[in-house]
């Protein structure tokens with residue numbers, strides 16, 4: 415029997431509650447553990463701010479989006495005496511291990527804590543699907559479905575008005591959401607961070623398509639896509655505590671450029687946080703539950719410094735360091751498949 419702390423950090427993601435529920439359910443029923451949940455990610459760990467995690471507090475949450483623990487983008491190592499404060503919280507609360515559920519930043523902190531001797535088992539989360547070490551993160555499929563539903567709706571209005579519609583989806587380093595939703599939604603152009611684009615080539619594609627008699631087009635762009643001549647096309651300047659620029663707004667500039675260069679009436683839609691909100695798909699509830707069960711088993715065996723991961727159809731454990739080395743960029747084959755259907 416052990417006392418274990420859970421936290422959710424970084425952007426929220428559909429399926430977080432499924433992980434929390436699975437860790438607690440398996441941990442209590444099979445191992446007889448006790449749990450606390452840290453509020454608002456690493457911020458709660460620094461402040462020893464917790465809520466009890468029991469059968470009662472984790473029941474009825476499987477289908478709920480967001481996280482019952484709250485989340486934040488707090489960087490322990492940007493705080494004064496961050497490491498000591500984390501160690502002091504674990505000591506005060508009598509905790510034997512931590513299970514952080516997060517993406518590159520939250521698990522990056524977990525990796526450094528692990529090197530400093532803190533017992534951690536990580537669970538990978540991000541709608542962006544850009545974490546190495548795992549084939550998929552939970553939350554990704556839900557975000558793709560939301561984006562695909564939106565593209566379907568935008569198709570009919572684009573067609574009715576003879577317009578080009580630019581749809582901006584999330585994806586900071588990687589174009590997974592853009593490529594999957596673009597392929598599923600029948601996009602005519604998909605722009606991703608991995609392949610800097612030439613705006614004139616994009617316009618040429620649209621001109622060719624319209625010359626062939628089509629009177630509308632759908633362009634899907636990942637928020638982190640950049641033009642070949644450089645420059646982040648974000649509307650914002652601010653950075654978070656991990657040094658990431660706030661993204662969003664590339665579609666505004668694309669709409670203007672496409673309309674000016676081609677003469678085709680254009681409109682843009684930025685899907686933004688709607689992609690992260692609401693009910694998780696069954697796939698993400700199942701993957702989150704499988705990750706949670708594996709994570710608590712790893713912690714119970716003292717198999718620390720690991721991250722649970724999906725490899726093929728199996729849930730396995732990989733070293734945290736392996737998962738954090740580089741972001742997992744879009745598989746070129748995936749992009750080439752989406753490209754077959756471009757205008």
Ligand code: F6P
Pocket residue numbers: 424425517540541542584585586637660661690
């Ligand atoms: O990391 C997931 C993500 O949704 C990114 O795609 C996006 O750039 C970022 O989070 C947005 O973060 P925030 O919710 O803090 O604006």
